[in-house]
Amino acid sequence: MCLGIPGRITAWIERDPLTAAAEVDFGGLRRVCQMACVPEAETGQYVLVHAGVALAVIDPDAAEQLLQTLRDLGDEAPVP
């Protein structure tokens, strides 16, 4: 399933394991999101948010690696 949107943690609000909450900045809007699935996430990190709940900390190295591999494609494949 589907709509999962990345956002950056700007501030932790509540650290209780169940009712954990943090403000997340999506780059134009902010929302307080439920953080009980990612208690280890740190301010400044990006998380994937679905239905108001953060489900994963986004790995910046993995993201960069994929993009770099795809950019390298350009060196071999002909561009229209």
Next chain:
Amino acid sequence: MSDGPVCPLPLEAGDRITLAHGEGGRLMRRWIEERLLSLLSNDILRDLPDAAHLTCSSSRIALSTDSFVVSPLFFPGGDIGQLAVIGTVNDLAVSGAIPRWLSLALILEEGLPLAILERVLQSIAGAARQCDVQIVTGDTKVVPRGAADQLFINTTGVGELIHPVPPGPRHLQPGDQILVSGPIGRHGIAVLCARESFGFEPPPASDCGPLHAPLMTLLSAGVTPRCVRDATRGGLAAVLHEWAGQADVSFLLNESALPVTADVRVACELLGLDPCHLANEGTFVAAVPEDQVEATLALLRRFPQTANATGVGTVVPRRFSPVEVLRASGRAMPLDEPSGAPLPRIC
């Protein structure tokens, strides 16, 4: 006096609209004289004639009507009062007319706090001043609790046709350019977020604003678009589908050219909505001959309301889909016609 229910309380003691206010008697007259006239005062309205007599400088006029039922009544960037004035002003303006006079009809739900009505009237007065129009006649009705959602407004506007007007979508030709006068989807997102409390900060604001000044400048400079519409319910997509239905052309939009503010973009991503399907109340769509695009944009960008006017696509010969968007894949894919209210989704 009628035999029906009579409100025993004088106006001064009540802070809400009651059915007695709708009986056309002393209560309403006093309220109109004491509050409404002082807010909307002008020479014509002051005498409260049955019909306003107006002197026109043109032999042809434009007439437009609209009803406003928005909920909530107040939202970031505007309220029902501003909307009621600006909505009709903009309808007149996009048809090529100089907006001059409005009628104002209010349908009030029994129990509506007078403080809210006062606030709405102040907005109406302010918007009328902003748009240089006069409210010259009106009507007030009160309906029982539940028969209206607090307050409904109808405005009918008259404008003068002085300049050459946009001839309409039948004159569209392949090669014409599609412009929008500003970023799209702001009003739809603002009202949706205000109504549903999604918890987005800062609350997105509507683009509610008058378009008559930039449009009149265009027309008086001899820069006449083929057709212009303000992109209200259903957004940019609704306008283009409507034009496609009246003309034998299709529209090809460029996804990367569509202007969207960051907050609308994020809200749409989070809620699974398409900005092209969302309402605007201060943004128009225009189709312009290719050789007029530069002049049109230069003129529009001088005004705050249309400072971010930009081209978004082209008129093309008719194809299977009336409206298509060029996507990142390099393919032009259909943009469907909006049906019903946009619903936030999770998947």
Next chain:
Amino acid sequence: MKYLDDFRDAAVLRRQLIELKSLASRRWIIMDVCGGQTHSLLRHGIEAELEDVLELIHGPGCPVCVTPVSAIDDAIALARLPGVIVATFGDMLRVPGSSDSLQTARAAGAEVRTIYSPLDAVELAAREPDRQIVLFAVGFETTAPSTALALLTADKRQIRNVHALVHHVRVEPAMRAIANDPRNRVQGFLAAGHVCTVLGSRDCEPFVRDFQMPVVVTGFEPVDLVAGLTACVRQLEQQQARVENCYERCVRPEGNLTARGWIDSVYEAADVEWRGFGVIPSGGLVLRESWTHRDARRLLPVDRPQPGQVATDCRAAEVLSGQLKPPDCPLFGTVCTPDRPAGAPMVSSEGACSAYFKYRPQAGAAHV
């Protein structure tokens, strides 16, 4: 928007498409499981662009589409009870039950509100102590942690007036049902990226072991989708069958153990009905015994009439299992449209029928 815009880059995407087209020696048949992937593949023109190179079959990963009629009817019945407010995701509003939808029921006076997050239903209950709030808890394992957290939070804060009408579904049993079907033609799968965020890529291994087909964990943005398709085709070309993770920025091999813990504390696997499919063994999640105090079905009168089987010509099962392309359904675009849907896949924005109607109304099998 970071981590979104980069994965919609037109230049990268076009190079990927060229590469993929040069890679495929034959027209492989790949299923994207998740409705969000279907929507994205169609909307962005990726399926159209790869038409000659790949046959894409769209799977049943649209939880809205597979929520059974009985669940919709239950939700409507609850909404009609005095004092009850049903809180639902917007996706569910227009799905037809046996005679109504939540939207038509609302128009007739039932109290139905849309929410963005299941936690909002708990806040609503706290604000309206005199009302009973029913959370319509649908969705895959992506959404299950959030509904579980809502119920756990309600218990912790002693908010008693919120219950859940649960119909969560599990992806893997549905994939097995499709792969086990003798009519199956799918040769490789794109696994649902956000489900895997929760369950982990390792969770796909039993399926690969049993069916010997590539399963590629894939995201939702155009670049992610083509990366997943490319990896799948590469495996097929090399006759490999393994789990591959093309969504590593969000998916770990073990998934999110904390999220899985929240799911496990509230739900357990059970046989549930998938609309258009029938009962899929272990195909869903139900409240554990210790959580039945939050089951909204307890609010329903015991003796209420059960609606009969709905007679419909909707061929959702064939569409959702990839046997029938929506434009080839005799009802498509004529009797059945988004305004007058004959079944769920035409209602949901993620449903295959709705996606075809909007983006590829002409693309039936006849056009292959």
